[in-house]
Amino acid sequence: MLYFDDILAGLTNGHTPTNHDFSQGEVLFLTAENISDFTIEYGTDKRILHQHHQGELARTALRDGDVLLTIKGKVGNAAYVECPEKPVNINQDVALLRFKSEYFSYYFISYINSFLGKTFIEQLCTSQINPFLSLGNIRQIPVPIYETAVMKRIALRTEESVSKGRQAALDSNNLLNDARKIIEGAILNCEKV
Amino acid sequence: MAPGDILVGIIGTIGSIGLVTDRFGKLTGNCKLAIISTLEIEPEYVAVYLSSKIGQDEIIRRARGTVQMGLILPDIKDLPIPLLQPSKRKKISELVRKSYSKRQESIDSYKQAKMCFLQELGLEKFILPEELYFERKLSDVKSKRRLDSEYFKP
Numbered sequence: 001m002l003y004f005d006d007i008l009a010g011l012t013n014g015h016t017p018t019n020h021d022f023s024q025g026e027v028l029f030l031t032a033e034n035i036s037d038f039t040i041e042y043g044t045d046k047r048i049l050h051q052h053h054q055g056e057l058a059r060t061a062l063r064d065g066d067v068l069l070t071i072k073g074k075v076g077n078a079a080y081v082e083c084p085e086k087p088v089n090i091n092q093d094v095a096l097l098r099f100k101s102e103y104f105s106y107y108f109i110s111y112i113n114s115f116l117g118k119t120f121i122e123q124l125c126t127s128q129i130n131p132f133l134s135l136g137n138i139r140q141i142p143v144p145i146y147e148t149a150v151m152k153r154i155a156l157r158t159e160e161s162v163s164k165g166r167q168a169a170l171d172s173n174n175l176l177n178d179a180r181k182i183i184e185g186a187i188l189n190c191e192k193v
Numbered sequence: 194m195a196p197g198d199i200l201v202g203i204i205g206t207i208g209s210i211g212l213v214t215d216r217f218g219k220l221t222g223n224c225k226l227a228i229i230s231t232l233e234i235e236p237e238y239v240a241v242y243l244s245s246k247i248g249q250d251e252i253i254r255r256a257r258g259t260v261q262m263g264l265i266l267p268d269i270k271d272l273p274i275p276l277l278q279p280s281k282r283k284k285i286s287e288l289v290r291k292s293y294s295k296r297q298e299s300i301d302s303y304k305q306a307k308m309c310f311l312q313e314l315g316l317e318k319f320i321l322p323e324e325l326y327f328e329r330k331l332s333d334v335k336s337k338r339r340l341d342s343e344y345f346k347p
Contacts, residue, residue, distance in 0.1 A: 038306050110310040117310075119321065123344055150313065158309040165302030168295045175292035179285045180245040183238075186277050187247055 005139035007108070010098035013071065013135060014060040014090035022046040027053040028086055030062075032070040032077075032093040037113040038162045040068065040079045042088070053089050060096050062088040067097040067105050069112065071133040076121040078112040080105060080162070095138060104155035106162075111143060194220040197236040199229040201243065201252070203264040208252040210244040212236060214293055227269050237289035238282045239274060248272075322347075 004011075022029060025047030034041045053061055062068075066081040072093035081088075090096060099105050111117045124137040145151070194200075194213045202209035204225040213220060222228060231239050242248045255268040277285075311317040329345045337344065 038303055107310075110306070113307055114310040116316070116319075123346055125343070126341070144314075146314075154309055154313045157313065158306050161302050161306035161309060165299045165306065168299035168302060172292045172295035172299060175288050175295060176241065176244075179237075179241045179288040179292070182281065182285055182288075183242050183275070183277070184245050184247055186281065187275050191277060191281075 002143050002145050003139060004097075004141045004143060007099055007103050007143060008097060008139070009100045011095065011135055011138060012059050013092050013095045014057055015092045017048055017052045017056065020048060020052070022048070025049045025052075026087070028084075028088045029091060030068070030088060030094060031091045032072055032074050035068050035070045035077050035079050035094060037077050038079055038109065038158075038165070040081065042084075042086075048089060050087070053087050057089045060090050062090065062096070065098075065105060067099065067109060069095045069097055069133075069138065071095045071135075071138070073130055075125055075131045075133050076112065076118050078109045078117075080109055080159075095133075095135060097138070104151055106155035106159045107151040108143065110154050110158040112141075117141075194222065194228055195230070197230070199231070199236055199240045199243065201227040201229060201264070201269065203227045203266075203269070205261060207256050207262055207264055208243075208249050210240055210248075212240040212289070212293070216297065227264070227266060229269065234274065234276070235282050235286040237286035238277075241285060241289050242274060243272075 023045070027048045027050060028042060028044055029046040029048045030040065030042075030044060031046065034044050048057065062081045062084055064081065064083045068079050068081060068090065070077040070093065078097075097108075099108060112121070120141050121133060124140060125131040125133050126137070196213050196215040198213040200211035200213065200222065202225065229239070230236075243252065251272055252264065255272070256262040256264050257268075276282075308317060311319065324347065327345070327347050333345065334340055339345070
Protein backbone atom coordinates (compact mmCIF):
# COMPACT_ATOMS: atom_id res chain seq x y z
CA MET A 1 0.00 0.00 0.00
CA LEU A 2 1.32 3.41 -0.96
CA TYR A 3 -0.09 6.92 -0.72
CA PHE A 4 -0.73 9.33 -3.56
CA ASP A 5 2.20 11.32 -2.30
CA ASP A 6 4.47 8.40 -3.28
CA ILE A 7 3.21 8.02 -6.84
CA LEU A 8 2.64 11.61 -7.92
CA ALA A 9 5.15 13.50 -10.01
CA GLY A 10 3.06 16.67 -9.80
CA LEU A 11 -0.03 17.91 -7.96
CA THR A 12 -1.60 21.33 -8.20
CA ASN A 13 -4.91 23.07 -8.82
CA GLY A 14 -5.93 26.09 -10.84
CA HIS A 15 -7.26 29.43 -9.73
CA THR A 16 -9.64 32.04 -11.06
CA PRO A 17 -8.08 35.09 -12.69
CA THR A 18 -9.35 38.22 -10.98
CA ASN A 19 -11.45 40.84 -12.77
CA HIS A 20 -11.90 38.72 -15.87
CA ASP A 21 -15.07 38.40 -17.94
CA PHE A 22 -15.34 34.66 -18.62
CA SER A 23 -17.26 35.19 -21.85
CA GLN A 24 -14.01 36.60 -23.27
CA GLY A 25 -10.96 34.58 -24.17
CA GLU A 26 -9.51 31.84 -26.31
CA VAL A 27 -8.74 29.19 -23.68
CA LEU A 28 -11.40 26.81 -22.31
CA PHE A 29 -11.71 27.12 -18.56
CA LEU A 30 -12.95 23.97 -16.83
CA THR A 31 -14.58 23.82 -13.40
CA ALA A 32 -15.73 20.88 -11.26
CA GLU A 33 -19.08 20.86 -13.12
CA ASN A 34 -17.24 19.86 -16.29
CA ILE A 35 -15.63 16.79 -14.73
CA SER A 36 -17.48 13.53 -14.09
CA ASP A 37 -16.23 10.00 -13.50
CA PHE A 38 -14.01 9.23 -16.54
CA THR A 39 -15.41 12.11 -18.63
CA ILE A 40 -14.53 15.73 -19.27
CA GLU A 41 -17.16 17.99 -20.79
CA TYR A 42 -15.29 20.45 -22.95
CA GLY A 43 -18.47 22.31 -23.93
CA THR A 44 -17.99 25.01 -21.33
CA ASP A 45 -18.95 28.66 -21.87
CA LYS A 46 -16.15 29.87 -19.61
CA ARG A 47 -13.00 31.18 -21.27
CA ILE A 48 -9.78 32.81 -20.14
CA LEU A 49 -7.16 34.73 -22.09
CA HIS A 50 -3.96 33.32 -23.57
CA GLN A 51 -2.03 35.61 -21.26
CA HIS A 52 -3.62 33.89 -18.23
CA HIS A 53 -2.99 30.47 -19.75
CA GLN A 54 0.66 31.14 -20.47
CA GLY A 55 1.29 33.27 -17.41
CA GLU A 56 -0.33 32.91 -14.01
CA LEU A 57 -2.06 29.62 -14.97
CA ALA A 58 0.79 28.05 -16.94
CA ARG A 59 1.17 25.34 -14.29
CA THR A 60 -2.32 24.04 -14.99
CA ALA A 61 -2.26 24.20 -18.79
CA LEU A 62 -3.65 20.76 -19.58
CA ARG A 63 -1.76 18.29 -21.72
CA ASP A 64 -2.22 14.74 -22.90
CA GLY A 65 -2.02 12.22 -20.06
CA ASP A 66 -2.97 14.58 -17.23
CA VAL A 67 -5.53 13.41 -14.70
CA LEU A 68 -8.16 15.74 -13.28
CA LEU A 69 -9.86 15.27 -9.92
CA THR A 70 -12.73 17.35 -8.58
CA ILE A 71 -11.97 18.69 -5.10
CA LYS A 72 -14.70 21.18 -4.17
CA GLY A 73 -18.48 20.77 -4.01
CA LYS A 74 -18.64 17.61 -6.06
CA VAL A 75 -15.59 15.74 -4.91
CA GLY A 76 -13.81 12.62 -6.13
CA ASN A 77 -14.57 12.50 -9.86
CA ALA A 78 -11.45 11.60 -11.83
CA ALA A 79 -10.95 11.80 -15.58
CA TYR A 80 -8.11 11.42 -18.05
CA VAL A 81 -7.10 14.27 -20.34
CA GLU A 82 -6.67 12.93 -23.86
CA CYS A 83 -5.06 15.10 -26.55
CA PRO A 84 -6.99 18.33 -25.94
CA GLU A 85 -7.56 19.94 -29.35
CA LYS A 86 -7.61 23.46 -27.94
CA PRO A 87 -5.76 25.01 -25.00
CA VAL A 88 -7.57 24.16 -21.76
CA ASN A 89 -7.10 25.26 -18.16
CA ILE A 90 -8.80 24.60 -14.81
CA ASN A 91 -10.03 26.56 -11.82
CA GLN A 92 -9.39 26.06 -8.12
CA ASP A 93 -12.06 23.36 -7.73
CA VAL A 94 -10.16 20.92 -9.91
CA ALA A 95 -6.85 19.27 -9.06
CA LEU A 96 -4.33 18.34 -11.71
CA LEU A 97 -2.51 15.08 -11.04
CA ARG A 98 0.57 13.92 -12.92
CA PHE A 99 1.75 10.43 -12.04
CA LYS A 100 5.29 9.14 -12.10
CA SER A 101 6.09 7.58 -15.45
CA GLU A 102 6.32 4.01 -14.11
CA TYR A 103 2.63 4.00 -13.15
CA PHE A 104 -0.48 3.66 -15.30
CA SER A 105 -2.74 6.70 -14.89
CA TYR A 106 -5.85 4.73 -15.79
CA TYR A 107 -5.22 2.34 -12.93
CA PHE A 108 -5.50 5.19 -10.45
CA ILE A 109 -8.50 6.72 -12.21
CA SER A 110 -10.20 3.34 -12.04
CA TYR A 111 -9.39 3.14 -8.34
CA ILE A 112 -10.53 6.68 -7.49
CA ASN A 113 -13.82 6.27 -9.34
CA SER A 114 -14.52 2.90 -7.75
CA PHE A 115 -16.52 2.50 -4.59
CA LEU A 116 -13.29 1.92 -2.61
CA GLY A 117 -11.53 5.05 -3.80
CA LYS A 118 -14.60 7.17 -3.21
CA THR A 119 -14.88 5.83 0.33
CA PHE A 120 -11.33 6.92 1.14
CA ILE A 121 -11.88 10.31 -0.45
CA GLU A 122 -15.08 10.80 1.53
CA GLN A 123 -13.10 10.04 4.65
CA LEU A 124 -10.40 12.61 3.86
CA CYS A 125 -12.77 15.40 2.79
CA THR A 126 -13.43 18.30 5.09
CA SER A 127 -16.65 20.31 5.52
CA GLN A 128 -20.16 18.94 5.35
CA ILE A 129 -22.33 21.09 3.10
CA ASN A 130 -19.62 22.08 0.66
CA PRO A 131 -17.07 19.28 0.85
CA PHE A 132 -13.45 20.05 0.08
CA LEU A 133 -10.48 17.79 -0.57
CA SER A 134 -7.28 19.75 -0.10
CA LEU A 135 -4.14 19.00 -2.07
CA GLY A 136 -2.54 17.93 1.20
CA ASN A 137 -5.32 15.42 1.76
CA ILE A 138 -5.02 14.10 -1.81
CA ARG A 139 -1.45 13.18 -0.97
CA GLN A 140 -2.75 11.12 1.95
CA ILE A 141 -5.14 8.96 -0.11
CA PRO A 142 -3.99 5.36 0.28
CA VAL A 143 -3.50 3.41 -2.97
CA PRO A 144 -3.27 -0.36 -3.23
CA ILE A 145 -0.29 -1.35 -5.34
CA TYR A 146 -0.32 -4.77 -7.03
CA GLU A 147 1.98 -6.50 -9.47
CA THR A 148 2.61 -4.44 -12.57
CA ALA A 149 0.75 -6.96 -14.75
CA VAL A 150 -2.39 -6.67 -12.62
CA MET A 151 -2.32 -2.87 -12.57
CA LYS A 152 -1.68 -2.78 -16.31
CA ARG A 153 -4.62 -5.13 -16.96
CA ILE A 154 -6.96 -2.95 -14.88
CA ALA A 155 -5.68 0.18 -16.62
CA LEU A 156 -6.16 -1.29 -20.09
CA ARG A 157 -9.64 -2.65 -19.35
CA THR A 158 -10.71 0.70 -17.90
CA GLU A 159 -9.27 2.63 -20.81
CA GLU A 160 -11.02 0.34 -23.28
CA SER A 161 -14.39 0.74 -21.54
CA VAL A 162 -13.99 4.52 -21.33
CA SER A 163 -13.03 4.69 -24.98
CA LYS A 164 -16.11 2.63 -25.93
CA GLY A 165 -18.33 4.82 -23.77
CA ARG A 166 -16.94 8.00 -25.28
CA GLN A 167 -17.37 6.73 -28.82
CA ALA A 168 -20.93 5.56 -28.17
CA ALA A 169 -21.82 8.97 -26.66
CA LEU A 170 -20.34 10.68 -29.71
CA ASP A 171 -22.28 8.40 -32.07
CA SER A 172 -25.46 9.09 -30.10
CA ASN A 173 -24.99 12.85 -30.43
CA ASN A 174 -24.21 12.57 -34.13
CA LEU A 175 -27.36 10.53 -34.79
CA LEU A 176 -29.48 13.07 -32.95
CA ASN A 177 -27.86 15.92 -34.87
CA ASP A 178 -28.51 14.09 -38.16
CA ALA A 179 -32.19 13.80 -37.22
CA ARG A 180 -32.34 17.52 -36.37
CA LYS A 181 -30.66 18.47 -39.63
CA ILE A 182 -33.20 16.48 -41.65
CA ILE A 183 -36.09 18.31 -39.99
CA GLU A 184 -34.46 21.74 -40.23
CA GLY A 185 -33.51 21.15 -43.86
CA ALA A 186 -37.02 20.04 -44.75
CA ILE A 187 -38.58 23.10 -43.07
CA LEU A 188 -36.14 25.55 -44.62
CA ASN A 189 -36.70 23.99 -48.05
CA CYS A 190 -40.49 24.23 -47.54
CA GLU A 191 -40.80 20.55 -48.28
CA LYS A 192 -44.29 19.33 -49.09
CA VAL A 193 -46.08 17.25 -46.48
CA MET B 194 -45.49 9.30 -17.47
CA ALA B 195 -45.31 6.55 -20.00
CA PRO B 196 -42.72 5.59 -22.61
CA GLY B 197 -43.13 7.93 -25.58
CA ASP B 198 -44.08 10.97 -23.50
CA ILE B 199 -42.14 14.12 -24.31
CA LEU B 200 -40.90 16.29 -21.44
CA VAL B 201 -40.43 20.02 -21.78
CA GLY B 202 -38.78 22.27 -19.19
CA ILE B 203 -41.23 25.14 -18.67
CA ILE B 204 -39.84 27.06 -15.69
CA GLY B 205 -36.29 28.30 -15.26
CA THR B 206 -34.57 26.17 -17.87
CA ILE B 207 -37.10 26.63 -20.62
CA GLY B 208 -37.20 24.35 -23.63
CA SER B 209 -35.02 21.48 -22.45
CA ILE B 210 -36.48 18.41 -24.13
CA GLY B 211 -36.57 14.80 -22.98
CA LEU B 212 -38.19 11.66 -24.26
CA VAL B 213 -39.41 9.01 -21.83
CA THR B 214 -38.16 5.58 -22.81
CA ASP B 215 -38.88 2.17 -21.30
CA ARG B 216 -35.52 2.24 -19.52
CA PHE B 217 -37.07 3.39 -16.25
CA GLY B 218 -40.00 2.08 -14.29
CA LYS B 219 -42.67 4.37 -12.91
CA LEU B 220 -41.87 8.04 -13.38
CA THR B 221 -43.44 11.31 -12.45
CA GLY B 222 -42.40 14.96 -12.72
CA ASN B 223 -42.89 18.22 -10.84
CA CYS B 224 -44.64 21.41 -11.92
CA LYS B 225 -41.56 22.63 -13.80
CA LEU B 226 -42.10 19.99 -16.47
CA ALA B 227 -44.74 19.77 -19.15
CA ILE B 228 -45.61 16.29 -20.39
CA ILE B 229 -46.70 15.98 -24.00
CA SER B 230 -48.37 12.79 -25.20
CA THR B 231 -48.78 12.64 -28.96
CA LEU B 232 -51.78 11.05 -30.64
CA GLU B 233 -50.73 9.99 -34.12
CA ILE B 234 -47.33 11.52 -34.78
CA GLU B 235 -44.20 9.63 -33.73
CA PRO B 236 -43.05 11.06 -30.34
CA GLU B 237 -39.37 10.73 -31.37
CA TYR B 238 -40.08 12.98 -34.34
CA VAL B 239 -41.84 15.62 -32.23
CA ALA B 240 -39.12 15.52 -29.57
CA VAL B 241 -36.31 16.00 -32.05
CA TYR B 242 -38.22 18.80 -33.79
CA LEU B 243 -38.71 20.62 -30.47
CA SER B 244 -35.00 20.25 -29.68
CA SER B 245 -33.96 21.58 -33.10
CA LYS B 246 -33.00 25.24 -33.61
CA ILE B 247 -36.39 26.02 -35.16
CA GLY B 248 -38.33 24.20 -32.43
CA GLN B 249 -36.32 25.92 -29.70
CA ASP B 250 -36.96 29.33 -31.27
CA GLU B 251 -40.70 28.59 -31.30
CA ILE B 252 -40.58 27.65 -27.63
CA ILE B 253 -38.45 30.59 -26.49
CA ARG B 254 -40.64 33.17 -28.26
CA ARG B 255 -43.60 31.94 -26.17
CA ALA B 256 -41.80 32.29 -22.85
CA ARG B 257 -43.34 34.78 -20.46
CA GLY B 258 -42.04 36.68 -17.43
CA THR B 259 -38.96 38.71 -16.70
CA VAL B 260 -36.89 37.49 -13.76
CA GLN B 261 -37.92 33.85 -13.93
CA MET B 262 -39.17 33.03 -17.37
CA GLY B 263 -41.91 30.45 -17.79
CA LEU B 264 -44.01 28.75 -20.41
CA ILE B 265 -47.69 28.01 -19.84
CA LEU B 266 -49.45 24.89 -21.07
CA PRO B 267 -51.89 26.65 -23.46
CA ASP B 268 -48.86 28.14 -25.23
CA ILE B 269 -47.38 24.68 -25.66
CA LYS B 270 -50.64 23.56 -27.27
CA ASP B 271 -50.19 26.36 -29.79
CA LEU B 272 -46.72 25.25 -30.85
CA PRO B 273 -46.70 24.57 -34.59
CA ILE B 274 -45.40 21.12 -35.59
CA PRO B 275 -44.35 20.69 -39.21
CA LEU B 276 -45.71 17.46 -40.62
CA LEU B 277 -43.19 15.90 -42.95
CA GLN B 278 -43.94 12.89 -45.12
CA PRO B 279 -44.52 9.72 -43.07
CA SER B 280 -41.47 8.03 -44.61
CA LYS B 281 -39.24 10.91 -43.53
CA ARG B 282 -40.80 10.99 -40.07
CA LYS B 283 -40.17 7.28 -39.77
CA LYS B 284 -36.54 7.76 -40.77
CA ILE B 285 -36.11 10.53 -38.19
CA SER B 286 -37.73 8.41 -35.48
CA GLU B 287 -35.41 5.55 -36.34
CA LEU B 288 -32.37 7.83 -35.98
CA VAL B 289 -33.61 8.98 -32.58
CA ARG B 290 -34.15 5.39 -31.41
CA LYS B 291 -30.65 4.47 -32.58
CA SER B 292 -29.27 7.52 -30.80
CA TYR B 293 -30.95 6.46 -27.54
CA SER B 294 -29.63 2.95 -27.95
CA LYS B 295 -26.09 4.32 -28.40
CA ARG B 296 -26.53 6.53 -25.36
CA GLN B 297 -27.48 3.48 -23.31
CA GLU B 298 -24.43 1.68 -24.70
CA SER B 299 -22.28 4.59 -23.54
CA ILE B 300 -23.79 4.53 -20.04
CA ASP B 301 -23.17 0.78 -19.80
CA SER B 302 -19.55 1.18 -20.91
CA TYR B 303 -18.90 3.81 -18.26
CA LYS B 304 -20.55 1.59 -15.65
CA GLN B 305 -18.26 -1.20 -16.79
CA ALA B 306 -15.23 1.10 -16.47
CA LYS B 307 -16.32 1.88 -12.93
CA MET B 308 -16.38 -1.82 -12.06
CA CYS B 309 -13.03 -2.76 -13.66
CA PHE B 310 -10.97 -2.13 -10.56
CA LEU B 311 -13.22 -4.11 -8.22
CA GLN B 312 -13.85 -6.94 -10.69
CA GLU B 313 -10.17 -7.57 -11.39
CA LEU B 314 -9.53 -7.82 -7.66
CA GLY B 315 -12.64 -9.92 -6.97
CA LEU B 316 -14.16 -7.18 -4.81
CA GLU B 317 -17.30 -6.41 -6.80
CA LYS B 318 -19.53 -7.86 -4.07
CA PHE B 319 -17.61 -6.32 -1.21
CA ILE B 320 -19.81 -4.29 1.14
CA LEU B 321 -18.42 -2.14 3.93
CA PRO B 322 -19.94 -3.03 7.30
CA GLU B 323 -22.22 -0.29 8.57
CA GLU B 324 -21.53 -0.02 12.28
CA LEU B 325 -23.87 1.98 14.47
CA TYR B 326 -21.00 3.56 16.39
CA PHE B 327 -17.28 3.34 16.84
CA GLU B 328 -14.71 4.66 19.28
CA ARG B 329 -11.41 6.48 18.89
CA LYS B 330 -8.87 7.61 21.44
CA LEU B 331 -8.37 11.28 22.19
CA SER B 332 -4.72 10.82 21.21
CA ASP B 333 -5.87 9.86 17.66
CA VAL B 334 -7.92 13.03 17.41
CA LYS B 335 -5.00 15.12 18.64
CA SER B 336 -2.45 13.51 16.36
CA LYS B 337 -4.62 13.73 13.22
CA ARG B 338 -6.00 17.17 14.10
CA ARG B 339 -9.46 16.05 12.97
CA LEU B 340 -12.63 15.90 15.01
CA ASP B 341 -15.13 14.63 12.46
CA SER B 342 -16.57 11.15 12.65
CA GLU B 343 -16.25 10.64 8.85
CA TYR B 344 -12.49 10.73 9.06
CA PHE B 345 -12.30 8.05 11.75
CA LYS B 346 -14.91 5.77 10.22
CA PRO B 347 -13.46 2.24 10.33
